[in-house]
Amino acid sequence: MTDIGIIAVGGYDEVGRNMTAIRYGEEIVIMDMGLRLDRVQIHEDAETEKMHSLDLIKAGAIPDDTVMNNIEGTVKAIVCTHGHLDHIGAIPKLAHRYNAPIISTPYTIELISQQISSERKFGVENELRILNAGETYPITEDISVEFIGGQHSIIDCVFAAIHTPQGIVLYANDFKLDRTPVLGDAPDFDRLKSLGKEGVVAMIAESTNVQRSGKTPSEQIARDLVTDVLVGTEETKSGVLVTTFSSHIARIKTIVEAAEKMGRRPLLLGRSMEKYSEAAKRLGYIDFSAEVRGSRRSIDKVLKRVMTEGKDEYLMILTGHQGEPGAVLSRIANASTPYEVEKGDKVIFSANVIPNPLSAANRYIIETKLRMKGVRIYDNVHVSGHASREDHWELLRMVNPEQVIPSHGELSMTSAYAELAEEAGYVLGDTVHVLRNGQELCLR
Ligand SMILES: [Zn+2]
Incomplete structure (x- = not known):
């Protein structure tokens, strides 16, 4: 046999x-x-x-x-x-x-x-x-x-x-x-x-x-969590930045839909955001109309526009949920983009912290930098x-x-x-x- x-x-x-x-x-x-x-x-x-x-x-x-x-x-x-x-x-x-x-x-x-x-x-x-x-x-x-x-x-x-x-x-x-x-x-x-x-x-x-x-709760529950944090707020003028896994297309779809409910234009920013969502779009898995920017230069250009037209016009979906140096959220926290973080801006982590010391350290650094600028942080708006x-x-x-x-x-x-x-x-x-x-x- x-x-x-x-x-x-x-x-x-x-x-x-x-x-x-x-x-x-x-x-x-x-x-x-x-x-x-x-x-x-x-x-x-x-x-x-x-x-x-x-x-x-x-x-x-x-x-x-x-x-x-x-x-x-x-x-x-x-x-x-x-x-x-x-x-x-x-x-x-x-x-x-x-x-x-x-x-x-x-x-x-x-x-x-x-x-x-x-x-x-x-x-x-x-x-x-x-x-x-x-x-x-x-x-x-x-x-x-x-x-x-x-x-x-x-x-x-x-x-x-x-x-x-x-x-x-x-x-x-x-x-x-x-x-x-x-x-x-x-x-x-x-x-x-x-x-x-x-x-x-x-x-x-x-x-x-x-x-x-x-x-493990359904992704439907994550949709409720995201919607609750984003749509369920009386503060409607602040900057809103959401970071999540670039490859989590279902989650990104949810966040884009929340942006539309808030009357804000969704922006997808980061090299891997571009890679995963453009592929999903090309193959017909999603058809939302978020603006997508991958290169550093084009991201900075669009962030300049956000500052001119008003933060409350946009909802930004960014790379950097683990605090990775070089990702868009880290660059924003380090003040190395045209986006100026202000007191009351909201940063939503629609992700867990990956349990290794490197991620924990990176996340600590980025959260501290953001808090020092008066940012409100919503952690772990996520299901596994x-x-x-x-x-x-x-x-x-x-x-x-x-x-x-x-x-x-x-x-x-x-x-x-x-x-x-x-x-x-x-x-x-x-x-x-x-x-x-x-x-x-x-x-x-
Ligand atoms: Zn997997």
């Missing part, structure tokens, strides 16, 4: 640089090739284009795929489930080593091709193949990949089911079970349930927020894109996999998932497996 192997390449010792290989006999499918952002001290506007793979591996910034040299078999496809950098950011550095197509959803493929074209060290010529949610693509005679619609903090995110003659391996990385999303459809629960009935031999599931009790404990419970019961492998987290997260699985009757080391980077688990 042909065996199935799960190789934990990256993202099992940390949050970031995700990469998992699924081996059926000697045929291998790679799931994700991500970057670990804090290891290169970068933010959304960062540049790693000129660095070599081995240096980035040494820095722990990309998955150490040299472990693949010890695996017998050939990589037949690289599959990415969404466009976050911790899932696609290492493609320019690693994909050229494999003679295999890269398969992903339309928005993700668009972001991947932008990544590849900005790469300066390696030429990546892998075929880029679009697969929509609900579609299946035959990778080899034995293996196919099916995309199942999901929800997360970026559009066009899917669950991936790898079908083999020995059963299905489901890759659930990343997801939230959002039944009332602001953009796109709710996860395809019917299909997930029917996969469970067909027979899932293994599920690889993210574990990032498994230690959070209860259920990751499943919480009871969402994980629900998916586990729905899919009912024979074996489960928690991923996308530090040991504290993957082992907390293992405890949850134990509550559902799984046995550690037998049917639930905590892996570390570099290890292979052979099923049966």
Whole structure:
């Protein structure tokens, strides 16, 4: 009988640089090739284009795929489930080593091709193949990949089911079970349930927020929070600056709609704001009419106009939610743009602080600078894109996999998932497996 192997390449010792290989006999499918952002001290506007793979591996910034040299078999496809950098950011550095197509959803493929074209060290010529949610693509005679619609903090995110003659391996990385999303459809629960009935031999599931009790609120709740802060105020003359994840298109749509309700013109400012929202617009995911400015010069020009025409005419959506130096919000706080911060201006962080000391320090610096100028700060106007404990419970019961492998987290997260699985009757080391980077688990 042909065996199935799960190789934990990256993202099992940390949050970031995700990469998992699924081996059926000697045929291998790679799931994700991500970057670990804090290891290169970068933010959304960062540049790693000129660095070599081995240096980035040494820095722990990309998955150490040299472990693949010890695996017998050939990589037949690289599959990415969404466009976050911790899932696609290492493609320019690693994909050229494999003679295999890269398969992903339309928005993700668009972001991947932008990544590849900005790469300066390696030429990546892998075929880029679009697969929509609900579609299946035959990778080899034995293996196919099916995309199942999901929800997360970026559009066009899917669950991936790898079908083999020995059963299905489901890759659930990343997801939230959002039944009332602001953009796109709710996860395809019917299909997930029917996969469970067909027979899932293994599920690889993210574990990032498994230690959070209860259920992650819907993006609809984030819309209420944002609207409450922006529209629900009697102070209507002050400057309003909102910062959020550039790739969170649903959230940006919400903020743009709030601007319209306030009678203000929305401005999207920052290089990554331009990159993610223009791509979403081009592919037809959004059609709002916000002005978008990416380059420093054009941003400064538009900010000059804001100062002349009046702050209360505009609502600005900016990069810099983690206080990243060089992002638009930091430049404004440092008084290095024509925008003059005044007492009473509002700054809304529609994001959480990413839990690492670098982000905490940057956020502290920027918030202090803004407060010293009399700015009112609204923190954490946000809901997460990751499943919480009871969402994980629900998916586990729905899919009912024979074996489960928690991923996308530090040991504290993957082992907390293992405890949850134990509550559902799984046995550690037998049917639930905590892996570390570099290890292979052979099923049966
Ligand atoms: Zn993600």
